[in-house]
Amino acid sequence: MKTRLTLLGLPLLLLAGESFASLRCEKGIASEGDRMVEVQSKCGEPVSQNVIAYSKTRTGNRSVEVEVQEWVYGPRSGGMLYFLRFEGGILKRIESKRGS
Numbered sequence: 001m002k003t004r005l006t007l008l009g010l011p012l013l014l015l016a017g018e019s020f021a022s023l024r025c026e027k028g029i030a031s032e033g034d035r036m037v038e039v040q041s042k043c044g045e046p047v048s049q050n051v052i053a054y055s056k057t058r059t060g061n062r063s064v065e066v067e068v069q070e071w072v073y074g075p076r077s078g079g080m081l082y083f084l085r086f087e088g089g090i091l092k093r094i095e096s097k098r099g100s
Contacts, residue, residue: 023073023082023094030084034091039071039084046071046084055087064088075099 022031025043034042053068066088074081078098085093 021094023084025073030091030094032091032094036069036086036089036091039091043073046073048072057088 022029023043027044028042030039030042040046049069049071051067052070054065055068056063056065058064067086069086071084071086072081073084076082080096081099083095083097084091085095
């Protein structure tokens, strides 16, 4: 019985995790791989928009430095904040956190 409860609870724990592949917005769904302009057209202006770092990436034989930005949306239903990480203008990660 304990094993059964553990197995049933595992998917719930995974769903409670912070990483998402998409974010439902008023005008569409923003997904990892979208460009900044696409996300902004679907979700509107973020509450906060900051350059947080620069990262080196390789394209072919050359190394290119790209800007890393974090956009924040929310709080939304249930007080959730959504943190979107862009690297070189492409959405790479969506995380959520319950606002305080």
